[in-house]
Structure formats: structure tokens, C-alpha cells
Amino acid sequence: MTQSVQAQDLFNLKSITQPVVAGDRIFFVENGVDQASNGYRSVVRGVSGGEAWTAGSVGEQNTQPAVAGQHLYFAAKVGQAKPQLFTTSLNGGEALAVTVLMPEQAVSTVLASGDQQTIFFKTTETTEQPKFLNAEDFPQTRHVSRLINKADGHGWLPHQVTYRVWRYRPETDQLREVLSQGTDFDLTSTSADGRWLTVIQDVQPDDDRDFTRHAYCLDTATREWTDLTSGLKGQVADATISADGRRALIVGNDGSHGLHTVANVYLANRETGELVNQTASLDADPVPEFAADFTQNPSGKLAQWLDGQRFVFTAAFHGRSQLYVGDGGQVRLLSDQPREIVDFAVIDDDAVVLAVSAQDRPSLLVRHTLSEGNEHILVNPNATYEDTHEYAHPQHFTFEATDGQDLEGWYLPAQTTAKKTPVLLYVHGGPHANYGETFFYEFQVHASRGYGVVFFNPRGSTSYGQAYQDAVIGHYGEHDYRDVMSGLDVALAKFSELDADRQYIAGGSYGGFMTTWAVGHTARFAAAVAQRSVTNWISLFGTSDIGFYFNPDELAGDLFDEGGVSEYWQRSPLAYAQNVTTPIRLLHGEWDMRCPISQSEEFFTAVKRHGVDADMIRYPQSFHGVSRDGLPSLRVQRLDDMTAWFDAHPSVQK
Template identity: 25%
Template structure:
């Protein structure tokens, strides 16, 4: 008899999010960050843990009193560097001796440090820091007027960014003296030292039209002479530069277009002397994970990265010699952080639909051994639902990858209400990672099904770019094909009791769906772009998002933007609709939720509007824990009120 319980909302306090894995040069110590929601403080704690490969011991190296993250070992392994906000409430660079003792701050409170890297000799650290700070404690009523002359002046989760550039600074570890390396009105980020310590690679957007496109470039600066050289030619976006072991090449993650989106992120390399960038493994039509690090093999013949691959996130390598791709593409899991030692030991954070993330080590991902056990007790208590793949058929005959998760508890003879869950993006993917919210829906008695419709990442670039001007049409037909297949292939799904829900782009498709069909009994549209015309001027991505998808701006064809806006179809909406929005959302402004709510209310439609003060676009994953629980309550109550579950 299975006595395990189902997942509940407060299980967010049982989840540990592991990231930022780094191995020291000896290959014997693995440091990583662990973040968790804490009910008592209604907030989060982030600590750095270290796993000793030889003794198999695991210990926290920083206190939970202050958030600490971004661990990096010094080249000689004597110190662990990290970032933390402490007395000044400004993020600074600290070092912690391996032999024991207190952490010391080495950076200056005048700089808010975003990232850093040790020099090869360990005597210096390059800091990427915000060099202009808002005045602490100043009230909005006493601030000077904001004078803005760039379209990219704010960012979700950060606020106003137009006057807060990031630049590179050189920190002398012995004296704590700081010397500026770069300046100007463009951000300089992603610093990476050359093996000989003579150059620092970095990413910047210094070209004239940078506010109107997606381009960034790779530069190098000499820390001794201050000379700056540009290595790429403003032909795509650049991220995560990493030097080859011999210092002759720099690999980076990049795209090949600047005037349209979405674009796959591929591994490139460029010679540090001169020459055009090279695209590695051009035949491999998958995208790297956004923000994936690159790691060269010790001999310089392979470059490792994380790739999205049909719902998986796989650790794969690109061969320098012939462009072949190697690694494990079969394990149904997602790896979210990794590092590789000089001896070839891999440490990675891996999860699956029924296994929350843990740290694993091994020679490759198929031979991974779990070395942390943060979730073992929780897993012993809870019954998780696995994912079963199935295929839907869109209106034009295209096969659509889909998955089904069973309600818990499940009885074959019973029929269950179904929830169509739509992911955000649309350039994103559902897949084989652990997802608390999907598990919560299953434990609440729902059969949960979802798809990666055209426009999703994780497949070919043609699949990702298939929507274009047909966003809202082709993807809608794919999602309805998924719904039809779920009903046809799984007899326990009750076609008379269906729900649709999603956030961001998933909220857009939810709003769009209820304006084009009445097959759903209830819906929840969250952080949804409901009026694309007004969003084209209010979003933090206003200068690029829809303009680069459609090929023209809202001002050039306002009728088209309104034709693709759910707000234009409110007269056809009959499904009871819950609208959820965060009041500090700069990606999709709250006016998007307000417009849809007012339009439906004026028509006497059944609608409820839930607003979360102080939250931004990242509420579902990073919001205040009490707000996240409140969000779950509103969603599940709305579904239950309009779709009673037997026995509830």
C-alpha cells in the first residue's frame, strides 16, 4: 500500500535550488550555491556548500544570515571567492580561506559587483560592477527628474538601468586597490582572463544602433596597458567568452542574426590574433541553454555546454577538429549547472520529472552518481507524477511533441478534469526537469498535459522561427491539437471538464484561446500580453520583442498588432477567467491585465483580477514566498469553484 502524500503548496519550503557549480584545480573540491525559500522570514536564504570528493563530506561554507553565491576557487586553491550583500546592502567580493577563518571583503562599497574572475596567478581579480549607484534612502519625491534618451532604459527585476552601467575593474588581492579598466555609456560584462594573464575578454554593446538591435561584440582589454580590441564584427549576440587552454582562441555562445528573432545560440570561436569567427558544429540544429557556461577540455579539443534537446537539457561537447557533437542525449533529465576538472571529472546539477535537483559527479552524465541528498526525506514522503510522451496533430498535419502527467492518486476507472498548461516564451521548452507547480496540479486531482508547440526552443531553428506573423494562429492550432490528442489517447481525461492556464506568453495564449474557443470551463491568464500595441511602448523589451518577431513595429502596422491581441476578442470570451499580474512587472506591464479585466467587466463577463504588490515578472519562481502561496490558493480555488473535483 502506498502511503505517500501528494505535493502541496508549502512544499516550496522543501525545495533546494542548486546552481553555480565550480571545481578547484585539484579536482577534489566542488563548491556550489544552494537557495531555498524560508517560511519564517518570508524570503530566501542562499549559501555556498563544498563537497569533498575524496572524503565524500558535504558542508556549508557560508552562513545563512547573508545571501552568498557565485563561488570560485583561487588558482592555488587556498581561497574561495564569492559575492554577498552584507553591511552596506551592496553586493561585494569576499574571500574565504580554505584552512578556516572569517570571510574578508576585498571590494569597495562604491561598486555593486555583478560577477568576477580570478587572474591565472591569483594576484588579481577582475570585477564586473555597477559603477553608478542610486542615492541610498532617497525618496522618489525628492529625486531629480529622469532624463532618458535610450529606448532600453529599464529592465524587469532591476528597475531603471539607463544610468547604471557595468564596467570592468581590476582588484589587487593583496592591497585591495581597485583600478578601472573600462568606461563609457555601454555595459561591459562577462569578463574572462587569458591563460597568460595578458588579456581579459569581455562582452559589450558599443555599436551605434545598439538600442535598436540584438547585437553585442567580443572585446579584449589589456589590464597592464588598457588597450581595447574588438574581435567580432557586430553580426550577432555574444555571451560567455572562454579562452582555449593555449590562449589562441576564445569560444563564446552567439547568434548569427541581429534583426530578427528568435535565434538559436550556437558555440563559436574566434582567433585572438585576427580572423573571422567560426561557427562550430553547424550541422547540430539545437540551441545552448541561455546563459550556459562553456568549458574547454584540458587538451583543447572539445568545448562543453548545456543544450536544449527535445525537452532534455543535455551536457554535450563540440569537437574542434570535425564539429561532431558528443555526450549523452538519451537520459530524460535536465542538467542546469556544471563544471569539468582538468582530469575530466564532471560535476553537474541534474533533475528529472520525479526527482528534484541534486549534485552528481562522474566521468559523463550516464555514469553520474548522486552526492547530495537535500531532497531524500521529502521524496520518501511524496508521490510524484512522471511524464508520458505523446504526439498531437495540428490543423495542418504537423506533429506536436506533448506530455501527460497523471493525477494523484490515480485510479484507471475514473475520469479526471484536464489542465492544458502553456509554457512562457514562446522561445522556451517544457521537458524532463522537476516542476513543483505541475506536481501540485497533479496532486490536486488534475490530469496535466502540455506541449512544445511551434515557436518553442529545444528543436530545430526552423521550428523555433515557424510562427513569425502567425503567432497566435499556428501555435494555437498546435495547442488545440495537443488537447485533442490528450482526450483521444487518454481515456481518463474528461473532455467536458477542461482548464487552460499559463504565464507570460503562456498567459497570452490562454487569453487568446478563450477568445477563440469555449471548450474550456475555466482559465487563468497570468502576466499576459493582452494588447500588443500598447505593450510595444510599455515593456522593458519594447524596442525589440514583437518588432523583431513580426518584422515591423506597432507604429508601422497598428491594425496587425491589434489583430494579434487577445483584447480584440473579448466579446467572444465566455470562459470564466482569472487574471493574475504583478504590479512591478516591467516585462509585461500591469496595464495589460487591467485592460482585459475592464473590458470583460464592462461586458458583464465572469472575471477576477488578482494583483500582487511589489512583485515582478518572476513571481511564480522568485516572488515572496507568501505571495507564491497566495498565488497557488487563488489558482486552485478558481479551478475548484468552476470545475468541482469529486471528493474535494
């Protein structure tokens, strides 16, 4: 007898990311969650000829596989020590620490040159702690002097820190420092011979109001820098140098629509400075923002070279991933299946390996042939689980908003024999993200507990082009609110098993904004659960790690502009708290730096003062991403907290 997905299955399901190719072997990271330690685990595995094996498993987290010669290199975190560089045979076996003399430096990105003669890796060195210990008899103070002084998911940013790039030559066991600086950067690629590196960093790292990020090429022989994207005024997300070091693939935006500008793929010439947009006519986003909760440790690689001329990249389009090949200024669609391409790597000039996910298939590693478009599965990390479990299967549908705008949504039916089921409207965060064809563990659990889940991409979502994304700017709570409500109405009419007397709403971050906004504007829901919400734009401006620049960009005006306070207040769910009658539970992480917990506290105080059936649950040691990468025990607890609230409110209060 098959079972549905239970909350405890968080500890059984696995995902695949970070594939790399070495001849006939493919290495990848297999991610899972360990219940005993209440932590996340990842191992490096290999597959060849249908056989898979564990190649790198030293500590709790083993990531960033790279191959040089006959050895695998990877970063591993063992116990409380900082991640270090390890190496082992390609067939697995005992692993040795390469950076045993560098315990004060944390290893992150690991890259191998195309000739497999050199390993590059990045380290971060600081003695400052991102979060103070909770029980210190003689605590220290923290000095804050910059606008950007904290980052959600990390904590407080250090004042004294050194970021380095190291070059390691396995043949001679030589380790040499290539780059050292006090400002952060992303190390993204190396040329075949290891001479050229691509680095992404802020153009004005000392200016906390300038968010321009460029891609640079570093000549490791001369230490000379070349700005590959001097013509762009926006943000670069990825850069990949060609094998000969002459050109680079750039994924980034020109900043023409502020911080929410849709990206393109560019071709940069290191020698001439030419920068040519390769995707100007493409109505898809090569920097995907899928709203989901399952995948861990994606590589972040967005475009890669196939050969000296052609390249491949992925892009999000209408809630799914597309695979493209580019050649001489032309791009051609290769794959348009209903799924997310989480990660990928080039096998040869006619094949790539894809780590993919679908709403009813958590994770697969597949080989895709470009010329024929055929695929075969290399690894299914959940094959044994799927022998005894059945996922809820989505139903996709389109509909028109009240003003005629075409919209898209999905329905995940409850796994029950009941003739009528409650309906849960779930709103994604962002707002510049998109629901789509990828596995959502939480939605599967809600369906297994008897709730039909409906979810939509309202205006403001990504993967539908710039105009669609722009529609929410300065208009929060307008079309976006009507879009999700129209979708709910359509779902109720389309799927007869959904019970109109048992409607619920939930969402996190921007979805929490929409949940608290909705209950201030309608009484149709039997209950609501608002998570890590934005409820007061005025207070968020100065307390969020991004508030001082996110708010003006999204609300189309600064708090201190004439009329700014009034505009921010009118866009705040807190302004309508006196209208709320819907029972509401607020969930929030105590370490949240993106939407600080005070946002929920303010709303809770307001509605509770008016006699609303409301409560609030505080999740300790939890950042904004508690539902995606928070403490596993609290992720499971959070789902139980939601179900308990909905079950306790079986119908709309009359």
C-alpha cells in the same frame, strides 16, 4: 506514508548551481527559500570524498564561488548592504570582507585565474534607485531620455553609473582597477595567467536600436581590446578564453533571423581574427531556454575548455539537455538523458561535474566521465525531503498537428485515487522557450491538488531548430493555437482518466496571450487563468521595456508600417474579448515592466463589461517573474488563487 508536493514545500526544496572545481574539492551554490524573512537564500557549499560542508555563508545570498590558493572567494549580500567580496578557508570557517573599503560598489561576477593566483570581480556603482520608495514625503522626479530606460526584474535604469573590473592578488593583498566605463558589460572568463579577460558588451551602447553584442578580449597588461566576433551581426551569450589566451569559445548567433536567431558555438582566434562555426550541422540550441520556475542563480556558462584542444558544451534538443564535446571542428554527443543540465564545470580532461534537474528530481550534483559516460551522484540537496515525499511522474508523448507537423508533449498525472480528474492545459511563455525535462514546482503542486497537467511545445518553441522557431513569427494565434488544442485533444483521447467535462487553461506572458486568445476563440474550457498576459500589441509597443523592438520582430512588421495598426489589432486577444464566455481570472504583478499590468486591466475591463464571470488579482511589489523569483509568499498565494478559481468552476457553463 509519503506525501505529494505541497505549495508550502517551496520553503523546503533546494537547487544547486554554479559548480567550480579546485583539485579534489567541488564548490557549488545551494539555493533555497526562507519563509520567515520571505526571501531567497543561497550558501556556498563544498564536497569532497563524499563529505559536504558549508564553505561560504556570511549573509542572505552567497554566490559566485572562486578559488585562489587555499582560499575560497565569493560574493555575499548582508542585510541592506550591497554585495561584497568575501574570502574564507576552503574548509569553511570565518569569512572576511576583501572589499570592506568599497561599500558603495556592488560586487557581481567573481572569477579566478587558472593558476589560482588572481581573483577578478566586477562591480557596479550608482546612487540611483531602480524603484522609488512607496512612502516619501518629498519624492524626487525621474528623468527619462533613452528608448531603453527600464528593465523588468530591475526597474528604471540609472543615468550615472560606473562599471568596473578589479584584479585582486591574494598573495600581496593588492587590489587594482583593470577596467572602468559607463556602459554595462558581462565579465565571462580569464586566461590561466590572468592576463586576458573576455567581456561581452553592446557594439553600439549609445544606440538603443542596435542590439548587436560582441565578445571582446581585454589585455590587462596593455589595456588593448580585440573584437573576437567582428564577423557576427547578432548577439553573443557567452565567451570563454583558452588557458593560453590565444583562442576563445563563443556562444552566440549571427542575427540572420532577427532577435530570435538560434545560436551556435564558434571558435575564435584572438591572434588571427578567424571565427569558425563549430555547430553549423547541429540541430540543437546551445543557448537553452527551459520554461520552469525552480532553479535560482545559474552561472550562465554555456561552453568550457577541457584541455588545449577539446571543449564541452550543452544544448537544448526537443525539450531536454544534451552534452557535447568538440574537437577540431567535430562535435560528438556525450549525454542525451531526459533532464536539464542547469550548470556544469570541468573537473579534468575526462570528467565534468553537472548540476542537473528532471521533472521528478528537482536537483542533483553529479560527476560525469566523458570516456565511459558513467555518472555518480555527489550531492542530492533534497535527499531528506524525498524520504517522505513522492513527486508526480511525467508521461512523455508525441503527436501530429492538424497539418501533420510532429509535436511533443507531456502529461503529469494527478496524484489522486479519483477515477476521473480535471485536466489543466498549461502554455509556456516566450514564445521562444521550451517545456521539457526539468523540475516544475508549480506543476507538481497542481498535480498534488488533483489536476492532471498537460503541456506542449507548440511552433515557436525553442530546441527544435530555426524553422520551428520561425513558424510563429507574423503568425501568432494560428499554428501555435491549433498545436496546443490538438495536444489537448490527443491527451484526452490517450489518457482515459482525464475528464473532458472539466478542461482548464492557464499560462503566463506568451502563455497568457495564448490563454486570452483561446477563450476568445473557443468555449470548451470550464475556466481560465491568464497571468501577466499580452492582450493588446498596440499598447504593448510603447509601454513594455522591450515592446518597441520585440513587437516588430515577432509580428513581422512595425506598428507604424502601412497596415501595422490593423495587423497588431488582429493579433491581439483584446480584439476578440466580446466573444469570451469562459470564466477568467487575470493575475498580474504591479511592477511588471515586460507586460505592464495595463494589459490585464484592458482585458478585464472588456470582458467584465460584456458580463463575463471575471476578476483580477494584483500582486504588489512584483515584476514579470512573480511566479519564478517573486516574493515567496506571493508565489504560494498565487497557486492558491489559481486553485480557488478552478475549484469554483467545476464544469463548462451551459
